[in-house]
Amino acid sequence: MASTCGSFPDIKNQWARLFVESLANEGVITGFPNRTFRPDTSVTRAEFAVIIAKTFTKLKKKRDYIRFIDVPTHHWAAKAIQTAYAIGFLNEFPNNRFFPDNRISRVEVLVTLVKGLDIASKVKPEELATLQVIYQDTDQIPDYAMTDVAIATSAGLVASYPNTKLLKPNIPATRADVAVSVYQALLFLGEVQKIPSDYLVVAPQPQTELEHKS
Incomplete structure (x- = not known):
């Protein structure tokens, strides 16, 4: 049985600890049978x-389900x-095809959240x-994701450890990455409280006309 405890021994000094613990306490994410979370492990599409299904339970159905040939009923x-x-x-x-075992990239997580919400x-943007x-x-x-990345950045969904100047869009998202972006999506929806972090990307504020003239 997977662990749902809000505190895992392997995230004690982890950059995303508070986000992970908050989602774990809500039952959105779980740990492994040995009570670890494995924050640096990549995440599959499945x-x-x-x-997603555990997090956004209030969302209504938008479309009929397609039976994927690589996702059997069992x-x-x-x-x-x-x-x-x-x-x-x-x-x-x-x-x-759904490719449930494919690793989801950091940019795919952001695009998915922007589109889904x-x-x-x-x-x-x-x-x-x-x-x-x-x-x-x-x-x-990727060209297809440029606008969605800009929107995700505006909405405060992007976190990047250890350097917020590097998006690293095409590498597999880790469990820590996903936890933070999902939490920030809930924050955008007004469903959770803000958690301060040095690794959240803060978009520069657009200059006002007065600032341009000064």
């Missing part, structure tokens, strides 16, 4: 679907994958033109 995460898809997260690949309709100022590795962001 595992991310489980987190798959351990089948129900969560169906839910995550139905509420607008985690799209399918060609030929009705329809954040684009609430936040304008003012810093799209200044992403290069925010991140030193903007050239690594």
Whole structure:
């Protein structure tokens, strides 16, 4: 049986500890049978679907579930994958494939949250033109994700350890990465309290007309 305790011995000095503990106390994320959390372990699409399904329980169905040929009904995460898809997260690949065992990248986590929560309709990506100022590795962001990354940055969903200037978009997201971005999504929705962190990316505030003239 997985551990749901809010405190894990292997996150005592971990940068995302408070975010992990908060979500664990709510039952959104769980640890492993030996009571560890393994914050640096990467996350599969199936595992991310489980987190999404547990986190956003208030969201209504947006679309009918597609039966994925690589997610049989007996798959351990089948129900969560169906839910995550139905509420607008985690799209399918060609030929009705989901690839549940694929590692989800950091940029895919951000795109998924922006799309699933329809954040684009609430936040304008003012810093799209200044992403290069925010991140030193903007050239690594896939073209399809540029606007969503800008929106995610505006919404405060992005955390990057140990250097907030490096988005590292294409590497697999860790369990710590996912915990922080999901928590920040709940903060955006007004469902949790703010947790201070030096590793949350803070977008520069746009200058006012008066500041431009000074």
